[in-house]
Amino acid sequence: MAEKRKINPILKSVLELGPIAAFFVAYLQLRDHSFTIGGVEYEGFILVTAGFVPLILLTTGILWALTRHVSKMQIVTAVLVVLFGGLTVWLNDDRFFKMKPTAIYLLFAGVLGIGLMRGRSYLQYVMEEMVPLAQEGWMILTRRLTMFFAGLAVLNEVIWRTMSTDMWVNFKTFGLTIAIFAFFMTQGGLFKRYGIEEDAEN
Template sequence: METDNRKPISPGVKAALEFGPLIAFFAVFTLLKNRTFVLGGTEYGGFIIATMIFVPVLALSTLALWRLSGKLSVMQVLTLVLVVVFGGLTVWLNDERFFKMKVTLIYSIFAGLLALGLLLNRNWLELVMGEALPMQHEGWVKLTQRMIALFAGLAIANEVIWRNFSDTAWVNFKTFGLPVIMFVFLMANAGLFSRYGINKDDDA
């Protein structure tokens, strides 16, 4: 029987692979946002060029993460698929709206899946994360309800920002705003984790 001899991936490497593509997109956009380039007879703005770079960089970083850790989350796989599809449409049609709408679609899908799970009395979040984060079922229900509200809110916020503000404002929201909001959300739920958490030692 084969055994997996891979060592646990270090937090630094994991963070670099997960956030590196986004930082690369931000850096390229910031450098090229006021410039245009002609490729194959077609003129592209800095946003499209940044997207051209972001898609393969994300694909490579996701592949590296999978090779090093041996697994990917559902969100990582879905994100990669949507980035390839909508990023490809953005470049092919030279229309940045597709790439911006991708964020709305991702959060809408996850809000919908979590809500469907609750309706079917199957908590997807608990099934996926229950082993890593032992918690009473009631805690998972409350966390899922809050995450549905969070994802729905982020989808709405993304629509408002990309439709009404500049490219720079949207890129800043995607690069810095979304991670900060997620971090604040997790910190705000620390009490829930503490209240409903299950100590594995208690089951021994």
């Protein structure tokens, strides 16, 4: 297996968050426009989605080329972006792309939930190197994150089905990112209680 490589954290953040920022900026520019391509009229949202799909694949590919590592969550996200983004453009229906976060978070919640039913924390396999915790801590964090992901899926469904596209784009760009950041910030007590300090070798 190829060895993981470290890259500049700023560059890594740009590659991971850049496509979302680009989607938001492009949407603001094109949301009030429509375009006729091949005799079919497309709203700006559809064209922005069409551009987002190859962009997420490009940045994911660059990230892999630079680090020789892409997380399973990033791979799953890229696959679902291609699937739901492709359906959105092909059927000229923005509902599919708006359902994408729901599918992503339900999938994550489902996988973590299956692990919990088997008495395991699949989250530990992904994050153990970044956050060393005792086994009980991993199980608690996994239960909380499973419920959190399920809640985000429900929230996404409520917002895109009952509110405007502008509201949904703002929610997707800022709301989801802030919610995930806030979730982990509120787990400080758990990290402190169950954190494992590696003993320095003498």
